[in-house]
Amino acid sequence: MFRRKFLATSLATAVALSLTALHGNAWATTPQAAPGDEDWARHSVIYQIYPRSFADGDGNGMGDLAGVVSRLPYLDKLGVDALWLSPFYKSPQADAGYDVADYRVVDSMFGSNADFERLLKEAHARGMKVIVDLVPNHTSDEHAWFQAALKSPPGSPERARYVFRDGQGENGELPPNNWPSVFGKAAWDRVPGEKQWYLHLFDSKQPDLNWDNPQVRAEFEQVLRFWLERGVDGFRVDVAHGLIKAKGLPDLPVEEGRENAGALVGPMWDQDGVHEIYRSWNKVLAEYPGKRIMVAEAWVTPRERLTHYIRSDEMDQAFNFEYLMTQWNAGAFKEVIDSSMALTATVGAPTTWVTSNHDTVRAPSRYGLKELGKHALPGNGIGPATAQPDEALGLRRARALAMLTLALPGSTYIYQGEELGLPEHTTMEGQYRQDPMFLRTQGEEVGRDGCRVPLPWKAGAPSFGFGPGDKTWLPQPESYARYAVDRQEGAADSTLNLYRQILALRHAHALGNGKLQWIDAGKDVLAFDNGDLRVVINMGEQAAALPAGSQVLLSSEALPEPGQLPGNTAVWLKRS
Template identity: 65%
Template sequence: MTQQAWWRSAVIYQIYPRSFMDGNGDGLGDLPGIVDRLPYLARLGVDAIWLSPFYRSPQADAGYDVADYRDVDPLFGQLADFDAMLKQAHALDMRIIVDLVPNHTSDEHAWFRAALAAPEGSPERARYMFREGQGEHGELPPNNWQSVFGGAAWTRVPGERQWYLHLFDSKQPDLDWRNPEVRDEFDDVLRFWLDRGVDGFRVDVAHGLIKQPGLPDWDGSQAMVEGGSMGPMWDQDEVHDIYRRWHQILEEYDGDRMMVAEAWVRPQARLAHYIRRNEMQQAFNFDYLLARWDAGELREVIDDSLAQTHAVGAPTTWVMSNHDGVRHASRLGLSQPGARPHGIDAHGEQPDEALGLRRARAAIMLTLALPGSVYLYQGEELGLPDHTTMAAEYRQDPTYRRTGGREIGRDGCRVPLPWQADAPAYGFGCEGMPWLPQPETFHRYAVDVQEADDTSTLTLYRQLLALRREHDLGEGQLEWLESPSETALMLRNGRLTALINLGSEPVALPSSAGSVLACSLPGPLPVDTLSGNAAVWLVD
């Protein structure tokens, strides 16, 4: 039997570098800090690490505004630190996936600086989306498109009729992917990192590279998630030519190199286009991330996901949180559990922290029981909530600034991790406050506290990841079983049966499913019934 490619069933851990571990004490996480904590990730039991951007950048959008795709920003270290991290991760049998940001560059990228210095109609400007403004003197934008971060998607070049497009911040000008020079440049960027030994790429805004010809007006609203597939700026069929080309580049290298698409695309049938056999290997399943705490809705999303990915021969991915939204431990503690607010501050509804954590522990038991690949966001193995009371003065997300605070933004989910309960900055590595403040509640979530507690969320994650590997759940098949309640889900994968009770009332454990292997609740394993907002794994 031919061995399956590693990425088909991998558990991949997202590191947000500036918030993982600070190796030099400047309040910002870095690559040496990551190296220091690689043994922690190996013990957790993950197969690969996805690194959010660490490239040279003015950091207008936390590194998603890239000024040099072939170098490490001094904030995070240098190329030698990256190579050391990659070597150490491989020695620990973990692979490394890096973030690729192809839709836009920084306005401080050499190409964009050259474009501003060059005349209209020049080859330098042809790399980006420059267009003539409307009105007698070009004083109006070329069209009515809005930025995902709020406000107009166009900025005027001072003293000119021309404007440039930026679907995100004004410091993130969009590239013109119909320009062969742009395509050649990114071919080279891919090879630069593949030659260094990376195992894959997470492709940022994968559905946005090609815009509809003529850039027609569109009256719809933009949002990071729900609006991300609507309008002439998203999910154009021509974008797939790019990924077929990239697929061929990855085929030149051994080791099952891979790509995963960040594509906010609906329906799932459209998303499946990105993972056809000659394109990317995976796409993030945002329908699963967006699903509410409801048995019927979750089952429908799971079935649709598996059906659509099976049709193109690709694995399904499961993800509950990332750096772009409120952590699921907080979302699941809201009065509408699973709702996705655009950030939470002290003026908004405060989640029930204990209930959110209880549901999050049950949710991971559903997620890890499913066949396919799983993505974990750093800190979820600790049950971390969002920082929901962060003062406005500390917020750095451009979304907050561009919407005048109407959208709280993503800072709450990006707060540095707590490693030691009684150390400065909870052991993050600095003496003073890190780049974002940590809430006092992080004391009880610290790694050292949880490692000393055999009922902690960290202990649960380590147990479940080991069982997932032991029972080959990622390479298994899903079979739904008759549930003891309409508020519960029961499934079988190989010899393992998972029961997830999403309701508040207890449900009966199946008498024929075998013995209880693991439970989301601390304390003795259940015998006859499973409490509400809880989950168990059983094995025959």
Template identity: 65%
Template sequence: MPVQIKETFLGKCGAGAEWWRNAVIYQIYPRSFADSNGDGIGDLVGISSKLSYLSSLGIDAIWLSPFYRSPQLDGGYDIADYCDVDPLFGTMDDFDRMLRQAHDKGIKVIIDLVPNHTSSAHNWFQSALKTPMGSAERNRYHFRDGKGENGELPPNQWKSIFGGDAWSRIPGETQWYLHLFDSSQPDLNWDNPEVRAEFEDILRFWLKRGVDGFRVDVAHALVKESGLPDWDGPIKEGSGINFGPMWDQEGVHDIYRSWNRVLKQFSGDRMLVAEAWVQPQSRLARYVRNDEMHQAFNFDYLLARWDAIALKEVINTSLAAGAHVGAPTTWVMSNHDTVRHTSRYGLSEPGSRPLGIDASREQPDEALGLRRARAAALLTHALPGSVYIYQGEELGLPEHTTLDAAHRQDPSFFRTNGLEIGRDGCRVPIPWISGEVSYGFSTAGKSWLPQPESFSRYGADLQHGDSQSTLELYRQLLKLRRDYELGNGTLTWLPSAQGVLYFENGPIRIVINLNDMATVLPGGQVLISSAPIDQAGVLPANAAAWLK
């Protein structure tokens, strides 16, 4: 056994502290959660119908991906009206009713905010197209003259996250506009005071309705380096790369300080969480200083491989960076932009992050991936801070890895001519009732993306009440996490064998065996385990346990 390591970090929570410091937050991708009207697309009434299920799971809050009015060219992240509900998802009355019912059950509601870009259908952008070069309307975005004799070349070398150029030319003009994502998503100019004022008004609109917080999309991209200088280096947001003149500029922090002041005008500890693919952790921590945001997604943890040394390093650096600025750490394993971790853990390089999986790629070992995912859940929920669950994770849901190209809708698939498989596989509607068409997702048996046959094994109805199911494992985990206040706790590493993580948090000792061979558990009462433990106290391979 190695020499004992005593690395201790404190969660910054205490009695009466802000709710978001130790919350378990459940992400809902609305179009894939529950369809109430039979059109094959999930909606707000569908979410309301599942609030009792979410309450029984034991979560503290839900985060809704965009439900705003939108052409839906990028799953709703192309917003045409930030203060209205898209008819696809219902009405504003449906939203207010869902919000009220969630609050009645003690569930907070966080909504997505997309401030880097609007939809090209937004009235601001449509007005810009109708006005001349240099107009106030065009100054809300990044319009620039093209290079070349007749402006036929883009203004600079920037590339889109979704593939191809980050510039599109206005037909019949020499001017181009910037879009770090799809051409239907023009980037806003955050040097323009009008843009800043508009988004503060948007915040107030939803805060007055009673929302509890905002998840801020691409939070590290709003401000670009002055002059938009050429850049031919990597620009792949979502891979941990944050260098280049379009990422992590100092000016973003002034924006979030102003937003923090807006939130403080409202009661109830409203919060901001940053989607910022920023490295190292010390730079990410700058987004959660005490006068800026409250949380930032920990993508280093999401990207960590199934390896004890790598995971321990990520946990240590994450907790240390958060403690340095007095902010909680977040722990997230999957979301709507990544291959589900149950499938990633089943790859030959377990935990690696492919940009989508289709039938031509390596197919994960489904059983092994689920086994590791269950163990990872015991690790994640034992850590101090806040945890995010992606819908279906509590069912052990795998990626749809054989979705046919004819059904794909992700713009990254089309802009890269299929080189990137894209994110559709993790966005497939989730199964509620195994024996029904669309597995109970839709009242009419429809599904906007086809569901794989494997989903029949993961229905919530089959798992409810089954003590060995992943759903019941999550329910027990969340209850124990709350009972023992692990989100507020202190992590202390204990000496362990190679390939095993072993630590204390409060009265609980946590053992995670990342090896492909069994290991003997230390003494103590087993409170919960991700796999059966025999009478000899042997923890199987790729399994975890909590001991008291």
């Protein structure tokens, strides 16, 4: 059963029903997972909320859980099936909450545990599932465990929870090995006054846990249970490929011309031992009623290794970063779609489709660049000194891409603001940037702040309606006024209304549970059938002919000539 049932397949009826969603779910009297079918994760549309940038309920410039609750009607009207919340736990916020000081407490900047339980109940009452972030590779350096480790001697049980090692050199003045931090510089910091160093694959305020320690494993199983008992429907597992390090922590091989290379491969990534952990977590989730899921954030190569994370006794799905990084080219998209579906089929898992998230340049800005290049990778943002994207072209392509992506069988993720066509803030000055990647590289890496800017809700309001005041934790560009929700609500051709129509038709035609059948369409054009819909996307610049007698249900742009599909445009056709 889908979250919404539709009584007709015509576009008008589907859209009307999407705006008057049929719920029928009573408020939960005790914490429990949202009701629904056991296969919901195989076909759902999951909306990522980055809490600090979604909506500000108290006017302090920082988004919060009260803000999320206030916008649940908007998300319901959009037609998404589930919400994924980035971290809201107690944290000093050195890495926007991915440095967790207490996994069981909502940080006061976001509200309280009671606020989260209210959000959970209200989302469930509207039929939406709720997935939360879990950050198991590292804690904050302000976590009680790490503070205890610093106060304890080398070799103590407290230090055994993390990765401490003696430094090299006569007095331990050199790091234990040559591993780099993902955020720049070395992955080791020295304990003041000692020969020992601690490992942090990310920021120095994010010490890596030692997952060979049984106490660490037991603690995280209890963290899982804590949130499962409150009713969460699943977990997105951060850095799922990083928990286990190779025995002996060997040096990373030095590639010619690139010292300390290897962001995806090496002795710190994708070690086979991680799978024992996820098999144990799978058993924990199975103890609870309803379908609870795990989603892997795993950057691995070769991509065939991604299937190891989504075997039947481990996680339910993994983010498809190959799809996110695909160049604007019909052949490239066909190849990644085919290979993705073939790979997941080998383990019976659903394929996921992702075009943006909180770590990567937003799709409209990516595809507005002449060359995608490194800007598809995390942290390689677009700044004032970078070649600027073509905003109009990027938006046109992003709208067409949405129609391609949301027509594919499987589970799809929408990053907050995608439904608005929101671009990256590409001209943000360095003085405002807070990403540790930017700070640790002295600006050599632009970082991820540009995709994390607070959303615009009202064009004429202070902070564009992000909160009741004019404060925002990151500055919003003036261009965001034209992307504001209130501007798009009343425009039939807006990106927001396009998304609402897409999602209504996706549910009505059960596309997430469908089957893809390619149709030969020639160079620069992709065409396939999914159920009773035909999807055509023209990734070239010249117009292409549509099948004779086509009944157009939806198009990403107006079609100026009957029977012609302009470049960078997609349509959904009704098959006869």
